[in-house]
Amino acid sequence: MKKLTGTIDQKTRKTLKAGEELLYTGIVYTARDQAHKRLSETIEKRKKLPFDLNNAIIYYTGPTPSKEKNKVGSSGPTTSSRMDKFTPLLLNKGVGSLIGKGSRSKEVVNAIKKNKAVYFITIAGAGAYLSKRIKSAEIVAYSELGAEAIRLLYVEDFPLIVAVDSHGNSIY
Amino acid sequence: MIRKINVNDISNAIAKMCIEANIVIRNDIKRALKKAFHSEKNKRAKNILKILLENADIAEKDKLAICQDTGLCVVHIEVGQDVHLIGGTLKDAVNKGVEKGYTKGYFRSSVVNDPVSRKTKAKTYPAMLTTEIVAGSKVKITVFPKGFGSENKSRIYMLNPTDGEDKIIEAVVKTVKEAGPNACPPFVVGVGIGGTFDKAALIAKKAMFRDIIKPNKDKGIRSLEARLLKEINDLNIGPMGLGGKNTCLGVNVETYPTHIAGLPVAVNINCHATRSCTRLI
Numbered sequence: 001m002k003k004l005t006g007t008i009d010q011k012t013r014k015t016l017k018a019g020e021e022l023l024y025t026g027i028v029y030t031a032r033d034q035a036h037k038r039l040s041e042t043i044e045k046r047k048k049l050p051f052d053l054n055n056a057i058i059y060y061t062g063p064t065p066s067k068e069k070n071k072v073g074s075s076g077p078t079t080s081s082r083m084d085k086f087t088p089l090l091l092n093k094g095v096g097s098l099i100g101k102g103s104r105s106k107e108v109v110n111a112i113k114k115n116k117a118v119y120f121i122t123i124a125g126a127g128a129y130l131s132k133r134i135k136s137a138e139i140v141a142y143s144e145l146g147a148e149a150i151r152l153l154y155v156e157d158f159p160l161i162v163a164v165d166s167h168g169n170s171i172y
Numbered sequence: 173m174i175r176k177i178n179v180n181d182i183s184n185a186i187a188k189m190c191i192e193a194n195i196v197i198r199n200d201i202k203r204a205l206k207k208a209f210h211s212e213k214n215k216r217a218k219n220i221l222k223i224l225l226e227n228a229d230i231a232e233k234d235k236l237a238i239c240q241d242t243g244l245c246v247v248h249i250e251v252g253q254d255v256h257l258i259g260g261t262l263k264d265a266v267n268k269g270v271e272k273g274y275t276k277g278y279f280r281s282s283v284v285n286d287p288v289s290r291k292t293k294a295k296t297y298p299a300m301l302t303t304e305i306v307a308g309s310k311v312k313i314t315v316f317p318k319g320f321g322s323e324n325k326s327r328i329y330m331l332n333p334t335d336g337e338d339k340i341i342e343a344v345v346k347t348v349k350e351a352g353p354n355a356c357p358p359f360v361v362g363v364g365i366g367g368t369f370d371k372a373a374l375i376a377k378k379a380m381f382r383d384i385i386k387p388n389k390d391k392g393i394r395s396l397e398a399r400l401l402k403e404i405n406d407l408n409i410g411p412m413g414l415g416g417k418n419t420c421l422g423v424n425v426e427t428y429p430t431h432i433a434g435l436p437v438a439v440n441i442n443c444h445a446t447r448s449c450t451r452l453i
Binding site for chain 2: 034061062063064065066067073074075076078079080081101102103121123124125126127128129131132144145146147148159161171172
């Protein structure tokens with residue numbers, strides 16, 4: 001299976017095709033509902049963001065806590081469509097890749113195409129399985145949100161399927 | 173003869189049941205997943221089903237939650253009318269048990285106190301508690317952690333009394349179709365037919381406590397369950413919504429008498445993490 005490591009830049013994103021399966025090793029940032037709301041508000045107020053959005057990979061997940069330090073427990077994808085209303089803004093601000101589960105709105109697909117971004121899905125319902133591929137975790141922002149805080153995860157051979165490619169082709 | 177039961181015993185039982193339900197996949201679900209894996213022809217779907225089986229093994233072995241969405245903790249308690257509960261209130265005991273189990277099991281705090289402002293930090297409780305007074309001197313507890321990826325896709329329809337079986341099937345299939353790839357297929361579907369608006373939803377949820385391999389005892393409802401399962405699987409949504417003949421692992425239907433003017437149909441969508449644990453005290 002194809003492997004990708006480190007930054008997934010626009011040049012790499014343009015080579016990915018809807019339906020393609022790959023394994024990713026590198027850094028992803030977790031963000032779900034409340035974190036998206038806060039990031040959007042921060043952008044609108046032109047304030048400083050908690051991490052660099054340029055080519056960033058956002059993973060929609062809210063993990064269970066772990067018994068070990070700097071780790072997370074089960075950590076599968078949450079439903080991406082709930083983030084649809086915030087996603088075009090984040091893509092316009094530089095986010096390059098998204099990871100979640102399920103379909104996206106027309107507006108998101110258009111924003112992916114415009115920004116040459118990519119939307120991946122990972123194995124829905126396999127939180128325990130995926131946790132084994134998350135090697136470390138640290139909170140980057142909004143720790144008071146608990147499971148919804150933004151975390152930096154270092155993942156190894158994390159399974160991804162290209163669901164919407166940079167040309168706007170969708171697997172669904 | 174009145175039997176005294178201390179609510180602390182209920183609390184302790186619930187704590188253990190929360191851990192078991194969230195970590196150990198139900199036997200019927202595991203069997204259904206294996207059957208789906210063996211019958212699936214679509215290569216990608218087969219591989220996803222294989223990973224879900226692997227996920228269940230990892231969860232049990234490493235004591236990890238099957239799914240990170242450890243849900244709202246639904247607790248249903250049948251209290252025998254010859255039981256006298258002592259040592260505190262049942263509600264407090266249940267919440268204490270859920271908090272203890274979720275903390276000990278390293279499960280997620282997913283409960284937000286104010287659904288409108290959503291301002292306070294998420295907690296593990298309150299449980300979604302329902303009780304029923306039954307005959308006897310025992311207490312039967314069911315713990316059912318409910319994830320919201322699938323709960324969000326659940327629907328209720330107030331059909332016409334003359335609509336009949338075909339319209340019921342249409343409503344259920346429409347709900348599953350709309351849930352599509354977003355609610356983690358393969359699904360397990362609970363259907364409640366009859367009663368009032370709230371009763372239909374409650375029996376749809378309670379239908380999920382039943383083993384999906386055991387069909388309804390009523391012959392007519394049993395055949396409705398089989399028809400629903402077939403029609404849902406014919407949708408070709410498949411695991412993760414990427415195609416395949418295994419869209420649904422099981423459909424459980426429960427019914428209740430209703431009004432001459434109505435036909436409530438509640439559809440409760442569940443994913444393969446249909447988790448529950450039942451104990452008798």
